[in-house]
Amino acid sequence: MAEELETGWAPTTPPGDSIESDFLRCWGERIASFARAGGVPIVDDDTVTVPVFSTRTFWGNLGIVRRPDRSGEEVADRLRAALPAGAPIALISPWSGIDLSAAGLVDDGHPPLMIRPPGPAAAQHPLPDGIELVEVVDADGLAEWERTLIEAYPTPGAEVEPPLTLFPAGILGGRTRFWTAYRDGRPVGVSAGHAGHGIVEIEFVATRESERGRGVGRALTWAATEMDLSVPAVLVASDHGRSVYESLGYLTTRRWTFWVGAVPD
Structure with a gap:
């Protein structure tokens, strides 16, 4: 048989x-x-x-x-x-x-679906000059993260929602972590990662238009990726962001x- x-x-x-x-x-x-x-x-x-x-x-x-x-x-x-x-x-x-x-x-x-195999970074990934990366730890930080995502992506229709509508404060402290990039105290980009089932899911990578092409999105993606370098990291990309992810070792599998x-x- x-x-x-x-x-x-x-x-x-x-x-x-x-x-x-x-x-x-x-x-x-x-x-x-x-x-x-x-x-x-x-x-x-x-x-x-x-x-x-x-x-x-x-x-x-x-x-x-x-x-x-x-x-x-x-x-x-x-x-x-x-x-x-x-x-x-x-x-x-x-x-x-x-x-x-x-x-x-x-x-x-x-x-495109993109996967980064487990393993350490092939090279150092320093922050761009003038950029500070901060992990979100409280509701005020999450509200600022949410607003930055809405404005940077951009997210039509979401700009009129009250704070913490799309990302309620109760998600903090769980298996999802959030990062905000700042330049001179102003939030200019965001990312998130969720670890589970032997995977790190990379989500919500967005930078303001003024920061694109300056390495901010790359730094934000890497912050989420290195949540756990012993397992694959996976994301659904845009064609615009694909080269950024490839520079971090992500490979396109299919669409x-x-x-x-x-x-x-």
Whole structure:
């Protein structure tokens, strides 16, 4: 009898089966921990994980599709069951075979998935001249971090949200860490990292336009990467930021799909 091979994406798939499956678990855990801290609606199962922090922007409502053997209709059913109709959302899907237009979402591009293998830095990564990197430790710092992200990315629709709407203070002290870069006391960039499931997930790397190309984003990315250099670090990049991550040892594996829209009625 031929051996029955593991699919790699079942709920019973063991940890460590692949870097991508561990990354999805890590990312889903981080999303769910944020939603619990904020007390917001979330669908979190073996099909999809996505919260609703904002009624104004999908940037606060970013989630993931977790299985390749689900249809757009099944995803739509999960969204309807748990989330308020009409809320803006975005889903990142590793699966090219899932058409989420059936869930009312639109294909908005194909960001590269990048992985840095475990191991120390191949070279020193000094801070750019005049930049101070500070880890966020309290609610005031997180509110400033959140505002900097909204302005630097930029994040349309989020600028009118009250402080700590997208990133509630209750997320501090958990497995996610946050950094803010300052020049002359002014916040000019941010990053975050979440450690879990044998992965460091790199997220929310953004610098103000005036600081781009000056090494600030690189320094912020490295701060999150070195949370644990004994495990792979993984991120979903933009084409603009790809060369920055490559300079830190990240390798592009393939492209995922970014879907945006609203929770169907």
